[in-house]
Amino acid sequence: MAKIEIRNLRKEFGAFTAVRESSFTIEDGEFFMLLGPSGCGKTTTLRMIAGLELPTSGEILLDGEEISQRPPSQRDIAFVFQMFALYPHMNVRKNISYPLVSQGMPKAQVRAKVDEVAGILGIRDILDRPVGGLSGGDRQRVALGRAIVREPKAFMMDEPLGALDAEFREHMAEELRALHDRMGATTVYVTHDQLEAMQMGDKIVVMNNAVVEQFGTPQDIYDWPATMFVADFIGSPSMNFLRFDGKLAPGATHVGLNGHDMRVPELREGAEGKLVFGVRPEHITLTDAGDYRAEVLAAEYLGTTQIVTLATPNGEVKARIGAAQKVAAGETVGLAFRPDTVTVFDEASGRALRSAKNEGVLAHG
Amino acid sequence: MSSFSVTETSARAKWISGTLVILYALITMIPLVWIMLTGFKSPADSISYPPKVVFEPTLEGYVNLFTTRTRQTQEYLEANPPQNWADEIVRQYDMVIVGPSKFGQRFMNSVIIGFGSTFLSIFLGTLAAYAFSRFRIPLADDLLFFILSTRMMPPIAVAIPIFLMFRNLGLSDTHLGMILLYTAVNISLAVWLLKGFIDEIPREYEEAALIDGYTRFQAFYKVVLPQAATGIASTAIFCLIFAWNEYAFAVLLTSATAQTAPPFIPTIIGIGGLDWPAVAAGATIFLLPVMVFTILLRKHLLRGITFGAVRK
Ligand SMILES: Nc1ncnc2c1ncn2[C@@H]1O[C@H](COP(=O)(O)OP(=O)(O)OP(=O)(O)O)[C@@H](O)[C@H]1O
Ligand SMILES: [Mg+2]
Numbered sequence: 309m310a311k312i313e314i315r316n317l318r319k320e321f322g323a324f325t326a327v328r329e330s331s332f333t334i335e336d337g338e339f340f341m342l343l344g345p346s347g348c349g350k351t352t353t354l355r356m357i358a359g360l361e362l363p364t365s366g367e368i369l370l371d372g373e374e375i376s377q378r379p380p381s382q383r384d385i386a387f388v389f390q391m392f393a394l395y396p397h398m399n400v401r402k403n404i405s406y407p408l409v410s411q412g413m414p415k416a417q418v419r420a421k422v423d424e425v426a427g428i429l430g431i432r433d434i435l436d437r438p439v440g441g442l443s444g445g446d447r448q449r450v451a452l453g454r455a456i457v458r459e460p461k462a463f464m465m466d467e468p469l470g471a472l473d474a475e476f477r478e479h480m481a482e483e484l485r486a487l488h489d490r491m492g493a494t495t496v497y498v499t500h501d502q503l504e505a506m507q508m509g510d511k512i513v514v515m516n517n518a519v520v521e522q523f524g525t526p527q528d529i530y531d532w533p534a535t536m537f538v539a540d541f542i543g544s545p546s547m548n549f550l551r552f553d554g555k556l557a558p559g560a561t562h563v564g565l566n567g568h569d570m571r572v573p574e575l576r577e578g579a580e581g582k583l584v585f586g587v588r589p590e591h592i593t594l595t596d597a598g599d600y601r602a603e604v605l606a607a608e609y610l611g612t613t614q615i616v617t618l619a620t621p622n623g624e625v626k627a628r629i630g631a632a633q634k635v636a637a638g639e640t641v642g643l644a645f646r647p648d649t650v651t652v653f654d655e656a657s658g659r660a661l662r663s664a665k666n667e668g669v670l671a672h673g
Numbered sequence: 674m675s676s677f678s679v680t681e682t683s684a685r686a687k688w689i690s691g692t693l694v695i696l697y698a699l700i701t702m703i704p705l706v707w708i709m710l711t712g713f714k715s716p717a718d719s720i721s722y723p724p725k726v727v728f729e730p731t732l733e734g735y736v737n738l739f740t741t742r743t744r745q746t747q748e749y750l751e752a753n754p755p756q757n758w759a760d761e762i763v764r765q766y767d768m769v770i771v772g773p774s775k776f777g778q779r780f781m782n783s784v785i786i787g788f789g790s791t792f793l794s795i796f797l798g799t800l801a802a803y804a805f806s807r808f809r810i811p812l813a814d815d816l817l818f819f820i821l822s823t824r825m826m827p828p829i830a831v832a833i834p835i836f837l838m839f840r841n842l843g844l845s846d847t848h849l850g851m852i853l854l855y856t857a858v859n860i861s862l863a864v865w866l867l868k869g870f871i872d873e874i875p876r877e878y879e880e881a882a883l884i885d886g887y888t889r890f891q892a893f894y895k896v897v898l899p900q901a902a903t904g905i906a907s908t909a910i911f912c913l914i915f916a917w918n919e920y921a922f923a924v925l926l927t928s929a930t931a932q933t934a935p936p937f938i939p940t941i942i943g944i945g946g947l948d949w950p951a952v953a954a955g956a957t958i959f960l961l962p963v964m965v966f967t968i969l970l971r972k973h974l975l976r977g978i979t980f981g982a983v984r985k
Binding site: 358360381387393395396410 | 881
């Protein structure tokens with residue numbers, strides 16, 4: 309079991325920087341998600357932790373020990389590859405035994421251990437089959453078996469569900485999470501699917517363009533995004549951005565949107581120029597009375613809720629409201645925003661302004 | 674609409690292509706079969722006109738190939754009755770067997786040099802190809818081009834420099850010299866073919882092995898080598914066929930100790946008149962090892978030749 313600390317980790321491939329000064333901490337036993345769009349450096353980060361890639365600079369601490377320059381065999385970290393990478397010339401049992409054999413464990417003990425792991429994963433009956441003909445799910449289980457059989461300090465998983473079809477993914481995700489809860493081993497899991505990250509993770513690191521944008525619990529990241537990128541990347545539909553010009557002093561509790569005063573959590577820093585009023589779709593209500601008017605463009609019915617697209621003076625927004633409320637395209641309605649959920653961003657830097665509500669979250673992000 | 678399909682061949686197309694393949698095989702096999710048959714003919718049958726397809730088989734050619742014989746007087750022949758079937762055969766010509774011919778030794782030279790250089794080419798080629806495929810090597814592309822460029826002229830074009838070099842190094846007519854020479858010629862082919870095969874093996878397999886606690890070298894020979902078996906087998910066949918059949922350098926650089934079978938076989942003609950059955954027998958035996966080797970590795974060879982075209 310292990311705590312992993314990443315400090316100012318950086319990786320360059322020639323002139324190209326794949327990971328830029330990243331820092332975050334993975335606590336012992338956490339199911340930790342590395343989330344971000346394609347090419348942002350998730351795999352590279354994971355490979356550096358496992359030792360498949362050496363960092364250009366920075367530190368990786370495993371239980372307080374600096375390991376960033378050690379070969380993978382001396383880190384005691386297991387890795388589950390996206391394409392599973394099962395040894396094609398060996399059967400299932402041999403594949404799972406392989407890490408134990410390399411440690412020189414006696415044969416009888418290897419056998420017992422493999423049987424135990426196969427039992428946990430429910431793959432006892434396929435132990436003697438070649439890996440070639442296995443279904444995606446079974447390959448996944450064998451790959452997991454190979455990882456857990458040696459009881460490593462931590463698991464690295466690079467989009468382990470990416471090769472499975474959508475229907476099966478969900479099932480496998482549950483299985484994986486259940487397995488983790490049972491073993492309690494520190495797990496770092498790479499995904500570009502924000503829903504998967506929100507559902508499975510204890511903590512999430514959001515990366516973009518080689519940079520760590522934010523790190524925290526799914527709830528904190530969802531409620532209090534540190535940057536406009538995170539606000540946009542997480543949630544579906546994503547956070548609404550209402551753009552406005554203004555000058556805000558520290559301690560401000562209102563912003564002016566097109567002449568209307570809107571309450572926001574008390575700001576802890578000032579800003580000036582192009583600003584953004586960020587609000588999640590479920591925190592918008594449609595009223596007949598409100599002063600801040602918008603025109604309904606479309607409504608998308610989703611069963612219990614509906615997503616209403618509206619044109620406001622500050623740009624288009626999407627609101628998630630109850631399915632029962634009647635709205636018609638072309639109609640003009642008043643909008644109200646739940647004041648204690650709003651985040652104000654500085655558009656130029658993309659950063660969230662610190663407020664009474666989010667300063668706790670941003671302090672460690 | 675016609676029922677034409679790109680992927681499925683119709684029964685008629687299969688029939689036509691089958692016939693064509695069989696025809697082609699027959700045509701290319703006729704000389705081979707003729708040589709094999711000639712090996713079992715008597716000298717008279719071998720040169721009869723019109724050529725004999727049906728004849729009484731004899732092992733005379735093989736006996737002549739493997740032995741040296743001498744003519745003896747009637748008294749001697751009567752005093753010493755034939756010891757075995759081979760003796761019986763040569764008695765027809767009032768001859769006795771006095772010892773083995775050089776063919777056995779020349780054949781062994783071919784085996785040592787052919788397989789030795791093939792092994793060395795594959796050994797060095799696999800390591801080089803792996804390095805080119807997996808590591809970031811400065812000027813890798815230029816190096817690969819340089820390796821390939823050694824094949825851009827026929828090797829025999831540099832025969833004279835090599836001849837002089839071998840003489841000065843004392844490599845003329847030695848097994849080592851011939852093994853080194855054939856390895857030098859084959860290695861570029863080996864590196865290029867094997868790099869193609871190793872490129873196709875996903876890196877993740879080795880990385881998984883590294884994670885599982887193996888060293889880079891263990892990962893190479895426990896995971897990459899088994900995966901590359903197909904490529905190694907087909908590359909080995911190509912290398913062996915070249916080294917086995919090579920004639921020009923063998924004539925130039927070997928004469929006795931390290932002489933291989935190709936330059937030796939034609940000299941049989943000169944030993945006792947035009948002994949075509951013995952030449953044919955020599956050619957037949959010479960063909961066998963490559964044939965057996967190829968048949969053994971045939972499954973791999975087929976996959977190997979079509980490599981790149983078919984993705985796993
Ligand atoms: N060995 C390498 N040499 C050069 N560039 C590389 C190498 N490995 C990765 N990169 C580059 O680094 C960047 C980050 O790659 P990485 O694989 O970490 O992204 P990722 O976040 O895992 O993306 P994806 O979701 O597509 O897997 C990419 O632009 C990639 O092209
Ligand atoms: Mg990746």
